[in-house]
Amino acid sequence: MIEDSEMSNALLPIGFCDLLPSDAEAEACVVKWMMDAFADYGYERVSPPLLEFEQSLLSHAGSGIADQTFRVMDPETHYMMGLRPDITPQIARIAATRLINSPRPLRLSYAGACVLVSGAKHNASRQILQAGIELIGIDSPQADAEIITITAEALASAGVSSMSFDLMMPQLANSIIQTEEFSEHQRKGLLRALDRKDVAAVQHYAGNLADTLTTMLQAAGPADRAIEILQGLDLPLEAQQILERLLTSVKAVQAHNPELQLTIDPVEFRGWNYHTGLCFAVYVPGISGEVGKGGRYLSNNGEPACGLTLRPDLLLPLIDFDQYSRQRVFVPFGHTIEELRGLRKDGYILIMGLKADENITEEAHRLKCSFIYKNKELQPVSV
Amino acid sequence: MIEDSEMSNALLPIGFCDLLPSDAEAEACVVKWMMDAFADYGYERVSPPLLEFEQSLLSHAGSGIADQTFRVMDPETHYMMGLRPDITPQIARIAATRLINSPRPLRLSYAGACVLVSGAKHNASRQILQAGIELIGIDSPQADAEIITITAEALASAGVSSMSFDLMMPQLANSIIQTEEFSEHQRKGLLRALDRKDVAAVQHYAGNLADTLTTMLQAAGPADRAIEILQGLDLPLEAQQILERLLTSVKAVQAHNPELQLTIDPVEFRGWNYHTGLCFAVYVPGISGEVGKGGRYLSNNGEPACGLTLRPDLLLPLIDFDQYSRQRVFVPFGHTIEELRGLRKDGYILIMGLKADENITEEAHRLKCSFIYKNKELQPVSV
Structure with missing residues (x-):
């Protein structure tokens, strides 16, 4: 609790801020540069509302964001409305309803503010800015690659010269673990160990899989090296297929942009609630945490979809805006x-x-x- | 109440909508064109948050918008936060706090979404888009005129070729009425009659002021004609001063832009909650209702200020966006x-x-x- 005496009118709630000149202008420019790049590759802008009925906002792809959603009651209908903490589920809704008859693959872009109930860590933003793309109606490594390469183009258009895409297949670890019969205790211990990347604990809990999982843990890093290590493993069929898809997606990205820095984290699986395939997180030197994330999922009507959301607000410290003064x-x-x-x-x-x-x-x-x-x-x- | 069976996931609350291609793109362009015009005249962009503590959001210039504000509790502090229905009070707060030491006159611009508890009429938007300017730290007819002429420039930049500014002095009618002793009944009847522009009722209630107020009612219209009529009236000193200020503001606008269509509504006073001088409403042929409004007020620390907020979302039907495809x-x-x-x-x-x-x-x-x-x-x- 903060004291009344501290509640000066200048005080904003933690995680909310005023952007002053020239930060506000710089942020608007970064968004424009990104959206222009998306538009160059046929991604057409849609703009869903800040609020919608929680029943639609939090269904399907939105089911993982319920605990981050502020609600207010609609005095018209007495239904609860949610203040969006994420735009992607709204795009999935639009694709499955208003744009159900638009030709596939459907390419959509969006930019806008979202509000979270609590920031990722103390003092972290609770109002965030998202700008992203979704490619809906096709499931292929080329589609995965298009999302990655075009996001990289958008970051470059915004003046970001160096970036790295971390690729994950959240289903991979599980497809291996499920081949063994673990006790509940062992299984939980193993998942926690993998999540913490704790090699000793993985070896303690993993039984017959200890070598495979340890090798996978240690393969994390630059894509080419990781692929070489992973290809040397003797994996069960489902895991092989997941790995094969990862490899072809990486090759498709490299065909477009051989310079793009790709890393692979083969055992990552946490925090990917509604994703069904390749997932990515984008990092930029000088910015702590990810400046973007996304991946493959099923849209509201079961259509395959892949998307990536950037955080233009996080890039401001990198933008040399004075050059435009x-x-x-x-x-x-x-x-x-x-x-x-x-x-x-x-x-x-x-x-x-x-x-x-x-x-x-x-x-x-x-x-x-x-x-x-x-x-x-x-x-x-x-x- | 709507039935559960009607609550398809595609349904949005009344007053909220999805902008699809190419409307979403057109809206973003209209905002950019306006903001670029504001920037050309030194108005620097600020971006306050969507939510802030209601204590700051609804104080001073924000006191008139409390009943249009959705609230949620901040789980961090247990204070209530309001979802802004208007950006102007936030700009007044920024000017009086974070930018208190910036040189005056302070020229600020802003663009962003606002949310209203209920629309102006049934089916009207509850999420609106505002783009506007505030000129803070100076009280003069030239400052009033700058706000009007630069808003006109911004509308022209957005492709709006024809527009009209309706000018009001909410204090004028009252400065005349207060010179007579009316019963509470008479006074209420008179105000209601003026509000409805009901000449017969004004004559019924206005006593000695019947001729003056009727003439003022009938003067409403193009600025030059209205001024001629108003100048022929025998007004009390305070009203004369208010009228004089209106005249010099009109002249200052005409000096900048003799072609700009100005009208005057001399008895208008309702709906201007925190305004202290000249007020304006902007109309554009083909759009029902005002596409912008604003006026002179006192900023949070008592500084004189004048601003105008446009509604870029209302202009979409006018924008021939295909020319940019x-x-x-x-x-x-x-x-x-x-x-x-x-x-x-x-x-x-x-x-x-x-x-x-x-x-x-x-x-x-x-x-x-x-x-x-x-x-x-x-x-x-x-x-």
Whole structure:
């Protein structure tokens, strides 16, 4: 609890913030750059509402986000509405309803704010910004690869020069574990050990699978090396098929973009609630935590789908926004907007003087202008 | 109440909607065009959160919006948070706190979604989009005029060719009425009559003021004619001063943009809760209701401020967005993103084929492409 005396009007709830100039402008630009890149590859923008009935918001792909959803009652219907903590389930709903008759594969993009009941950790954002794409109606390694490569293009368009995609197959570990009969105690211990990447504990609990699972744990890292190690394993049929799909998806990505840094985490399985195939997390040097995540899932009507959501808000520290700053011109009182159209077209920011009797040089300087508009010309502000 | 059987997952609460392609794209463009125009005149973007403590959201300029605000409890502090129905009060808060030391006049812009508990009328939107500007720290007719002329520029940038600004002085009617001693019954009847623009009722209740108030009612309309009529009235001193300010503001607007259509509604006073001077409503032919409103008020720390909020979401029916649609190119399976950079730079939308064995012409046609990329060239799709 915070004290009333601390509740100044400037105080925002933890995890919510004001973006000030020029961060707010930079964020809008990052979103635009990403959305433009998505549009270049045929991803068409949709914009679902901030609130919808919880019954639709939290069904299907949305079932994993119920505990992160603020609810309010709709006074019209007395049904509960949820404030979206994630946009992907809304896109799945739109694809399965309003756009059910649009040609497949359906390529959709979106950008917007989401609100979480509690941040990922103390002090973490509870209002987040998502921008992403979904490719709906096709299940293939090429579709997986398109999502990854186009997301990489979008990050590059936003000025991110270095990134890495971590690939996971949440079903892989389970397809191996289920071939052995474990006690409930052993099974839980093994899953916890895998989750913690605790080699000693894995060996303790894994029985006959100890070598295989340890090798898989140790294979985590750059994709090419991981694939080589994983291919050397003697895996049960289902696991082989899952691995084969991972390999062809990696090859399809590399065909598009051989430079893209790919890593594989073969035993990762936690936190992927509704995913049915390849999953990815995107990392960018200098930013802690993932700047994007996504994967393959089934859309509301059972259609295969794959998508990835970026977090443009997390990228702000990386964006060198000053390079886009423009020259400011002080326009003394008495000029009309009409006569300044040329300057505006030339890219200057126009600061209109509002008083007849002010010291023009002082005002121009105070308002951070580099030029004064005088005698129909730009004169540098003498400091 | 709606029946459970009607609650299909596609159903959204009344007043909330999905924007589909290309409406979602068009809306994002309209916002960008407006924000770019605001930026050209030195209005710098800020972005307050969707939720904040109700104590700060609903104080000062926000006090009039309490009944339109959804609340949820912050599990961290057990304080109530409000989902903003309006952004202006948040800008006033930012100006009075985080930007208290920024040079005045402070020019801020914003764009974002707001949520209302109930729509203006049945079926009206409960999620609305606002884009606006605030000019803080100066009280003058030139400041009023800057807000009006720059909003007009922003609408023009968004492709709106015809618009009209309706100007009001909510204090004017009261400054006249208060000079007479009315019974409570008479006074209420008079206010209701003025609100309804009911000339007969105004004459019934207005006593000695009947002629003045009737003339004012009938003066409503184009600014130049209204001013001529209002100047012929014998008004009490306070009303004269209010009228004088209106006149100089109108002249200041006309100096910037003599073509701008201005109307005056001299007895309008309802619905302007926190305003202290000139108020405006913006109308655009073909759109029912106002596409923007705003006016002069006192910011949280008592600073003079003037602002105007546009509703880009209402303008979509007017925007001829097809003129910005781009040619779509079907790129058969087997090409990489790398080799297509030139086409992307040239402005084509690239639709990547995801299967090796598909009928290329059929696919291109089905996915609405005008061209196929073949032998490193664009070939028109034969229909």
